[in-house]
Amino acid sequence: MTFPVVGMVGGGQLARMTHEAGIPLGIRFRILSDTPQDSAAQVVSDVTVGDYRDLDTLRAFARGCDVVTFDHEHVPVEHLRALQAEGVTVRPGPDALVHAQDKGVMRARLAQIGAPCPRNRIVADAADVTRFAAEGAGYPVVLKTVRGGYDGKGVWFARSEADAADAFKAGVPVLAEERVDFVRELAANVVRSPHGQAVAYPVAESVQVDGVCDTVIAPAPNLPEELSAQAQRLALTVASELGVVGHLAVELFETRGPDGTPGILVNELAMRPHNSGHWSMDGAATSQFANHLRAVLDLPLGDPRPRARWTVMANVLGGDYPDMYAGYLHCMARDPGLKIHMYGKDVKPGRKVGHVTTYGDDLADVRERARHAADYLRGTIDE
Numbered sequence: 001m002t003f004p005v006v007g008m009v010g011g012g013q014l015a016r017m018t019h020e021a022g023i024p025l026g027i028r029f030r031i032l033s034d035t036p037q038d039s040a041a042q043v044v045s046d047v048t049v050g051d052y053r054d055l056d057t058l059r060a061f062a063r064g065c066d067v068v069t070f071d072h073e074h075v076p077v078e079h080l081r082a083l084q085a086e087g088v089t090v091r092p093g094p095d096a097l098v099h100a101q102d103k104g105v106m107r108a109r110l111a112q113i114g115a116p117c118p119r120n121r122i123v124a125d126a127a128d129v130t131r132f133a134a135e136g137a138g139y140p141v142v143l144k145t146v147r148g149g150y151d152g153k154g155v156w157f158a159r160s161e162a163d164a165a166d167a168f169k170a171g172v173p174v175l176a177e178e179r180v181d182f183v184r185e186l187a188a189n190v191v192r193s194p195h196g197q198a199v200a201y202p203v204a205e206s207v208q209v210d211g212v213c214d215t216v217i218a219p220a221p222n223l224p225e226e227l228s229a230q231a232q233r234l235a236l237t238v239a240s241e242l243g244v245v246g247h248l249a250v251e252l253f254e255t256r257g258p259d260g261t262p263g264i265l266v267n268e269l270a271m272r273p274h275n276s277g278h279w280s281m282d283g284a285a286t287s288q289f290a291n292h293l294r295a296v297l298d299l300p301l302g303d304p305r306p307r308a309r310w311t312v313m314a315n316v317l318g319g320d321y322p323d324m325y326a327g328y329l330h331c332m333a334r335d336p337g338l339k340i341h342m343y344g345k346d347v348k349p350g351r352k353v354g355h356v357t358t359y360g361d362d363l364a365d366v367r368e369r370a371r372h373a374a375d376y377l378r379g380t381i382d383e
Ligand code: ADP
Pocket: 118, 142, 144, 149, 150, 151, 152, 153, 154, 155, 177, 178, 179, 180, 181, 185, 208, 211, 251, 267, 268
């Protein structure tokens, strides 16, 4: 049998949806999951349950895999270097992945390649944050632990030196950034293969609520053509300069200069399929998951172009109702064009348990349909 085995570290919804994309291609898919109940572990047949921080576990998992890739960026890079030295193909490799693991390393490298970023530097303690504030626009200052944050955890908006002290409690180095007065958040998603082939998805708008992605609109409405091309070029440059293989999400802030000139600044990098690209499952000719698989296998990449004028993805967050299935009847009857993706996760307030996608020609209608379905499934509306 010549069909390759792709091993993905992590058992979350990204692994679940990557598995789904590999089925029509006949790709054999294996995951390393924390528990047998994780989202992907429920549906993938070849599951290793174990700790991705343990090198021997990773070694045993990688044996027999043609390539190892990731649903999260937390595997220690020294372990990945050890696997590579033993002949395992790791994509993206540790030299790229470290930029998605450590915001300090990421900022330093982006400065080297001339990518526009908010003013930033590593700060030693709360008094140093005050010095950083004095060097620029003053408080508030955004503080981020360089490692371990996600969905806004590990990010503080410090209004004073006393506030700033909180960020140092974890004992992890802290990066200070100027607070960007952005117009909105964008995501430039690209996929790059070892051959150096790369594709760029339309730049999307990502709407965050309480630090969590809530809605994604592709393409970003009213984005000037020039800025969109600039964002795509920037993401492609980051992918090639950092040697990324697979999907790269470049989270961006759209800004306006004092004279109203639009601009972009890089917020974050993710080197795996990303929430801002979920719309592509239903809204693009080739989804981010299919293209991630093609890239890590060094196959030619698929067409990233949208299938409809507008695609809107709304995350379904856990609410007060534990039974999301109860909402299917109403949502499906109301909107036959609705696409529902649930992750098999227990409902907990605020947790991402699924997403819905709608597409069409009328943006207001497409948005309303996605919003309605996400809210109805969550239980915040009942009609
Ligand atoms: P995480 O790694 O948890 O996703 P991010 O660095 O993406 O953290 O920050 C989470 C959110 O905080 C961003 O989506 C944005 O809304 C806000 N944010 C982050 N950095 C800044 C900044 N420098 N200025 C203004 N807002 C910011």
